[in-house]
Amino acid sequence: YDGSASSGSNYGPQNPDFLAAVAERVAAYREENGLSGDVSVPVDAVTASASGLDPHISVANARLQAARVAEARGLTLAVVMGLIDDHxxxxxxxxxxxxxxxxxxxxLALDEQG
Structure with a gap:
């Protein structure tokens, strides 16, 4: 592990390249998680922390991914949601x-589930 190459972008919040990148990430996140266009995508799902190394995501972000994670891991949605709450x-x-x-x-907790 070498965190020395980590950093955020230097784009300002109104930079056209930044806005285009975020719009692409929103579309990809919605598609990956099977979300309709009326579901708000949490900002942390489509932007990075200053270093990009933060081990935390928002509760909303985790919950929106829960169904996909449950399916991929062969778990029930209730189990995944419970683990989200626990962590x-x-x-x-x-x-x-x-x-x-x-x-x-x-x-790690998901891995322990099998």
Whole structure:
């Protein structure tokens, strides 16, 4: 593992190249997860953290992927949703930031399911 090559883009939020890339990612995310056009895609699903190394995703992002993950792993949706809940961290100091799902620990728990 070498995190030295990690970084976000330098594009501003109104940069046309950035906006085009995000639009492509939204379309791909919807297709991959079988979502209709009226379902909001969480911002963290189509953008990267500054380093791209953050092990957390939003709860909404995890839940929107749950059906696909359940099918791919041969698990019930209820099992996957329960594991998402089990691996959701709360806000820092109880008030800072948003709850997030630790993807590393979630994937390890999914692996234990078989």
């Amino acid at each position: 959701t961290d709360g806000r820092s100091l109880g008030v800072l930031g948003e709850p997030g799902v630790n993807v590393v620990l979630l994937n």
